[in-house]
Amino acid sequence: MGFYWIWLGVAAIFAIIEFCTITFFGLWMAIAALVPAIISYLFPHLSVVLQLLTWAISSLICAFIWVKWIRSKPVEYIDSSLLGAEGILADALQPGKMGILLLSRPIQGKQEWSCFSDDILDRQTRVIVTDVTDSSRVKVEASSLTKEGTK
Known part of the structure; x- marks a missing residue:
């Protein structure tokens, strides 16, 4: 007797849980339940213990993939999103010193x-991000609006 209907029901239950919680855990468990559903459909006399x-x-493989995916930092996305972003300096910034950029x-x-800069920048200067280093520190310079205001 094939138990694939039961496994499809388990997958549906986890899918419903996912729709209610939006944690992605239910999605991975639903995918994991589809594996024994397919196997029990192809091999209907497979024992329940093996299923x-x-x-x-x-489930362990799907949980491992989920944890790896959720913890991965999309560095390219962060870099492309930060480049050109404008913000204000929380404190004055000296060359070679670190500061805080408020986006x-x-x-x-x-x-x-x-953030850091090659220039001396005052507190609450409007700046623009020009580079992102490996450790998520950003290089800033005064924005064009600030430069025009000082001329």
């Missing part, structure tokens, strides 16, 4: 970024 073992292994709109959930 449960298949689901457990596929007008958050990027990757962060509104405060560590």
Whole structure:
């Protein structure tokens, strides 16, 4: 007797849980439940123990993929989003020293970024991000509006 209908029901339950919670955990468990559903459809006389073992292994694999995916930092996306972003300096900035950039709109959930500059910049100077280093520090320079105001 094939238990694929039961596994499809388990997948549907996890999909419904996902729709209600939007945590992506239910999605991965629903995908994991589809694996024994397909296997039990192809091999209807496969024992329940092997089906449960298949689901457990596929759940672990899906959970591992989910954790890797959720923790990965899309560096290219952060770089492209930060370049050209405008903000205001929280403190005066000296060359070679680190400061805090306050962005007008958050990027990757962060509104405060560590920053540095080659120029001396006063507190609350409007700046623009020109470069992003490996450790998520940003290089800033005075924005064109600030430069025009000082001429």
